[in-house]
Amino acid sequence: MTILAMDQGTTSSRAVVFSDDLQVQATAQHEFPQHFPRSGWVEHDPGDIWTSSAGTARAAIEKAGAPRIDALGITNQRETVVIWDRSTGQPIHRAIVWQDRRTADICDRLRADGVEDQVTDTTGLLLDPYFSATKIGWLLDRVDGARDRARAGELAFGTIDSFLIWKLTGGQAHVTDATNASRTLLYDIRRNDWSDDMCRLFGVPRELLPEVRDSADDFGTTRPDLFGRAIPILGVAGDQQAATVGQACFRPGMMKSTYGTGCFALLNTGDQAVRSQNRLLTTIAYRLDGKTTYALEGSIFIAGAVVQWLRDGLKLIREARETQALSGQADDSQQVIMVPAFTGLGAPYWAPTARGTIFGLTRNTGPAEFARAALESVGFQTRDLWEAMRADWPQAGDAVLRVDGGMTASEPAMQFLADILGAPVDRPRNPETTAQGAAWLAGYRAGLCPAPEAYAEAWQLDRRFEAAMPDDQRDRRYSAWKRAVQAVLAV
Numbered sequence: 388m389t390i391l392a393m394d395q396g397t398t399s400s401r402a403v404v405f406s407d408d409l410q411v412q413a414t415a416q417h418e419f420p421q422h423f424p425r426s427g428w429v430e431h432d433p434g435d436i437w438t439s440s441a442g443t444a445r446a447a448i449e450k451a452g453a454p455r456i457d458a459l460g461i462t463n464q465r466e467t468v469v470i471w472d473r474s475t476g477q478p479i480h481r482a483i484v485w486q487d488r489r490t491a492d493i494c495d496r497l498r499a500d501g502v503e504d505q506v507t508d509t510t511g512l513l514l515d516p517y518f519s520a521t522k523i524g525w526l527l528d529r530v531d532g533a534r535d536r537a538r539a540g541e542l543a544f545g546t547i548d549s550f551l552i553w554k555l556t557g558g559q560a561h562v563t564d565a566t567n568a569s570r571t572l573l574y575d576i577r578r579n580d581w582s583d584d585m586c587r588l589f590g591v592p593r594e595l596l597p598e599v600r601d602s603a604d605d606f607g608t609t610r611p612d613l614f615g616r617a618i619p620i621l622g623v624a625g626d627q628q629a630a631t632v633g634q635a636c637f638r639p640g641m642m643k644s645t646y647g648t649g650c651f652a653l654l655n656t657g658d659q660a661v662r663s664q665n666r667l668l669t670t671i672a673y674r675l676d677g678k679t680t681y682a683l684e685g686s687i688f689i690a691g692a693v694v695q696w697l698r699d700g701l702k703l704i705r706e707a708r709e710t711q712a713l714s715g716q717a718d719d720s721q722q723v724i725m726v727p728a729f730t731g732l733g734a735p736y737w738a739p740t741a742r743g744t745i746f747g748l749t750r751n752t753g754p755a756e757f758a759r760a761a762l763e764s765v766g767f768q769t770r771d772l773w774e775a776m777r778a779d780w781p782q783a784g785d786a787v788l789r790v791d792g793g794m795t796a797s798e799p800a801m802q803f804l805a806d807i808l809g810a811p812v813d814r815p816r817n818p819e820t821t822a823q824g825a826a827w828l829a830g831y832r833a834g835l836c837p838a839p840e841a842y843a844e845a846w847q848l849d850r851r852f853e854a855a856m857p858d859d860q861r862d863r864r865y866s867a868w869k870r871a872v873q874a875v876l877a878v
């Protein structure tokens with residue numbers, strides 16, 4: 388028995404073939420072009436998204452020896468918006484990506500109208516261009532005739548999962564799952580349905596919206612010509628939620644943090660949709676067998692990207708992993724702090740105009756101190772989220788943090804993370820946690836994979852990083868970081 392997971396990310400599409408005990412059989416990956424038509428705008432060509440996704444799926448199946456695929460799971464970059472014509476399947480515009488800031492002024496106007504509280508109460512989110520609704524409104528207003536056609540039911544909106552399912556099923560299914568719906572600003576996360584109030588507020592006709600299913604559910608069947616036979620699509624979740632599932636964070640209080648380009652931390656809060664008092668997001672972690680599990684989420688825009696900046700911007704290193712040895716040579720007596728607010732600061736600050744700053748430079752500061760400060764900035768930002776989560780939900784208690792993503796390969800970054808949190812950090816043996824989460828959802832629905840408790844028992848540790856920093860040093864270092872952030876916010 389074999390399961391295919393498609394992982395459609397911001398910079399690349401990946402596909403992973405798993406055995407039914409969720410061992411990786413084969414993987415394929417393909418990067419696709421990013422479009423930046425103006426400053427702050429980010430677009431993807433839906434054609435690239437589709438061909439890279441279908442292409443990597445075929446390549447992974449072939450590499451695995453062309454086994455019979457019994458179930459397909461999909462996971463995806465979230466919030467990104469595609470609108471297409473229901474009769475031709477043609478997108479009416481390029482996809483507007485989650486990173487795109489073009490609707491910042493619309494969000495400001497709505498905030499000035501005093502509706503943010505109502506929006507947060509209903510959707511768990513904030514008025515920020517990050518989410519889908521204002522992007523949908525922008526497309527309906529800017530593409531000729533789009534609003535009328537949307538009202539007439541001629542157009543369909545989807546996040547990337549929904550668009551891929553439409554393509555995979557040959558236009559047979561216009562569906563999404565609850566985790567993706569919960570990122571649109573249009574979904575009532577407590578009632579578990581699209582919200583008429585939010586649709587009215589953001590000017591989005593209900594006719595555009597997909598049907599919302601559980602994360603392990605029937606999402607349709609692939610066209611037989613695509614992969615040699617029709618495959619049932621049985622699992623769907625946004626990538627950060629799929630990583631939460633892949634990390635087996637099924638119990639309230641469990642928390643995962645994924646360190647790729649950015650960092651996304653999710654804390655399972657069980658059946659409570661906790662209203663954040665600290666500008667975290669309340670989101671759906673997964674919906675299984677009709678039961679919704681919620682999470683508090685913190686999103687950091689720059690994590691591994693700070694290492695990319697050392698490499699591509701400053702040219703201090705040739706490869707990301709060189710930061711390991713380099714940071715080890717840093718002078719302990721220097722306290723360089725880097726606040727990598729390259730694209731503003733995300734949670735819990737949400738300061739889109741903040742910019743990066745480096746503190747504590749001396750004549751002796753060099754590449755080694757920069758490397759250490761870059762790695763430490765990721766730990767400090769995670770501590771900010773950790774503090775906010777504890778303040779919002781005291782039951783979080785003494786959680787362990789489960790980590791995944793490319794940057795978790797960095798031993799010094801993970802050790803500092805444990806040190807600055809004052810808590811253990813667990814890195815799993817399987818680095819493919821996002822794809823694994825999608826595969827488990829599909830396999831669970833198909834009856835191939837075990838129930839959550841049994842799956843959680845099979846989760847395997849690669850390495851636990853224990854906090855080793857003395858308390859007074861931790862407090863001193865974190866206070867210095869907080870002062871640095873306040874200075875950045877004050878500029």
Ligand SMILES: Nc1ncnc2c1ncn2[C@@H]1O[C@H](COP(=O)(O)OP(=O)(O)O)[C@@H](O)[C@H]1O
Binds near residue numbers: 792
């Ligand atoms: N050994 C390492 N040390 C520090 N950073 C690393 C290391 N390996 C990868 N990274 C960082 O991890 C990121 C890639 O992680 P990945 O999970 O593939 O990201 P994404 O899915 O966002 O593309 C890059 O930003 C890279 O700089």
Ligand SMILES: O=P(O)(O)OC[C@H](O)CO
Binds near residue numbers: 395398464
């Ligand atoms: O594609 P990634 O891994 O950068 O994840 C993007 C997030 O889903 C955005 O919310």
